Amino acid sequence: MAAQAARPVVPVRTVDVTGSRCPMTFVRVKVALDGLAPGEVLELVLLEGEQMQDVPKNLKDEGHRVLAVVRKGPKYHLLVRKGEP
Amino acid sequence: MIRDGHAPGRGGPAAQAPPGEGRGAEPDYKALKAGGMVRQRQKDRFTVRLKCPGGRVPLERLARIAEVARRYGGQYVHLSFRQSIEIPYVALEDLDRVRRELAEAGQEIATCGARVRVPTACSGCEYNPNGLTDTQKMAADVAARFFGRGPFAHKFKMSFSGCPIDCARTSENDLGFQGAVEPRWDESACTACGLCAAACREGAIELAAGTNKPRYRRDKCLFCGDCIRACPVDAWQAQRTGWMVRVGGKHGRHPIVGARIAAMLPDANVSGLIEAVISWYEKNAAGKGRIRLGALLQDPAAWRRFLADIGPVLGEWAAPDPAPPRPCEIHF
Numbered sequence: 251m252a253a254q255a256a257r258p259v260v261p262v263r264t265v266d267v268t269g270s271r272c273p274m275t276f277v278r279v280k281v282a283l284d285g286l287a288p289g290e291v292l293e294l295v296l297l298e299g300e301q302m303q304d305v306p307k308n309l310k311d312e313g314h315r316v317l318a319v320v321r322k323g324p325k326y327h328l329l330v331r332k333g334e335p
Numbered sequence: 336m337i338r339d340g341h342a343p344g345r346g347g348p349a350a351q352a353p354p355g356e357g358r359g360a361e362p363d364y365k366a367l368k369a370g371g372m373v374r375q376r377q378k379d380r381f382t383v384r385l386k387c388p389g390g391r392v393p394l395e396r397l398a399r400i401a402e403v404a405r406r407y408g409g410q411y412v413h414l415s416f417r418q419s420i421e422i423p424y425v426a427l428e429d430l431d432r433v434r435r436e437l438a439e440a441g442q443e444i445a446t447c448g449a450r451v452r453v454p455t456a457c458s459g460c461e462y463n464p465n466g467l468t469d470t471q472k473m474a475a476d477v478a479a480r481f482f483g484r485g486p487f488a489h490k491f492k493m494s495f496s497g498c499p500i501d502c503a504r505t506s507e508n509d510l511g512f513q514g515a516v517e518p519r520w521d522e523s524a525c526t527a528c529g530l531c532a533a534a535c536r537e538g539a540i541e542l543a544a545g546t547n548k549p550r551y552r553r554d555k556c557l558f559c560g561d562c563i564r565a566c567p568v569d570a571w572q573a574q575r576t577g578w579m580v581r582v583g584g585k586h587g588r589h590p591i592v593g594a595r596i597a598a599m600l601p602d603a604n605v606s607g608l609i610e611a612v613i614s615w616y617e618k619n620a621a622g623k624g625r626i627r628l629g630a631l632l633q634d635p636a637a638w639r640r641f642l643a644d645i646g647p648v649l650g651e652w653a654a655p656d657p658a659p660p661r662p663c664e665i666h667f
């Protein structure tokens with residue numbers, strides 16, 4: 251989390267998918283990222299358990315980058331920078 | 336009970352047969368003897384089981400299979416539990432023609448009886464994101480080297496799974512290979528974000544109070560690689576990738592859960608191990624009747640001898656002091 255201290259990252263928008271279940275979680279994350287330009291940042295709110303087990307690795311598989319993580323109880327706030335298509 | 340799967344009158348041998356091979360001539364039963372033709376409850380009808388290692392069938396071959404099934408078989412094909420396409424309702428006198436017409440398209444027949452069967456495999460790492468190892472390549476390789484070997488005391492089955500989810504049920508095979516990856520943590524790259532701990536389904540990564548840095552609990556790790564896939568800065572890397580090897584599993588009337596005898600075995604060592612286990616089985620089951628490897632290994636003395644004989648082939652990948660395969664009774 252040292253990286254964000256140098257230059258604060260400002261998310262374009264926040265999407266909370268903690269109320270969704272597979273496969274809607276996947277769809278909502280995809281739609282949210284589709285609405286961003288490469289390099290822009292999304293704040294994504296995920297629930298511990300299945301969402302945190304699946305979503306971060308899928309983001310990485312698809313070339314996006316998690317810049318920072320803040321945990322608030324069972325919820326995780328991820329700053330995700332959209333990758334090049 | 337379905338008795339009308341065969342469409343009568345279609346593709347009758349008399350209509351198709353070249354001169355000299357009609358109904359009157361003695362049919363050539365070479366195909367029958369080679370195996371893979373399973374007698375049906377319907378008189379003189381056979382199910383032809385095709386060799387489809389890992390359940391993969393190229394489209395050109397699939398088209399030929401459909402043609403042959405339409406000409407000689409019933410109204411459907413069936414997918415066997417071990418990933419073979421089966422063509423039911425083939426008449427005895429058509430078996431050799433079926434074999435030849437499939438062979439023209441490169442499609443071989445499976446085997447049956449006390450031999451090395453066609454290996455099964457999951458789709459593996461080519462398009463499945465969970466896949467850690469190339470199950471399809473191994474299944475093709477192993478089929479090419481070992482398929483049909485025997486006869487032994489009983490059948491010999493192998494399977495390949497690409498990750499610990501183990502879709503190919505490696506503990507239910509005489510020899511099962513399940514893909515695994517051993518993770519290694521590089522502290523200098525870690526930003527202490529905590530994603531890996533949240534991604535691990537096994538509780539094998541704990542975060543240290545204060546620093547929030549991961550602490551790896553090897554005893555809980557399943558070697559699935561989720562931490563490697565989740566870490567945004569590649570602080571988790573693959574140290575070793577290979578196969579968890581299980582031996583002596585079977586299903587059937589008296590199922591046995593295979594025992595893990597090796598971890599992280601590299602691709603290059605797989606066929607050497609198969610060769611050693613098959614030879615051991617051949618030698619040690621001789622004179623004991625129709626017995627599967629797992630049943631043989633229930634005897635503590637046989638298990639000790641097996642580990643002593645196979646140990647040198649497993650080398651540094653041998654599991655320390657493994658317990659023998661476990662019976663798993665389902666009928667009592």
Ligand code: SF4
Binds near residue numbers: 463
């Ligand atoms: S065993 Fe793993 S890699 Fe193979 S199909 Fe199942 S989930 Fe995919």
Ligand code: SF4
Binds near residue numbers: 534557561
């Ligand atoms: S390999 Fe899998 S089980 Fe082992 S620590 Fe990583 S995520 Fe957890």
Ligand code: SF4
Binds near residue numbers: 524527
């Ligand atoms: S995910 Fe990577 S960077 Fe984050 S805590 Fe785990 S090892 Fe460190």
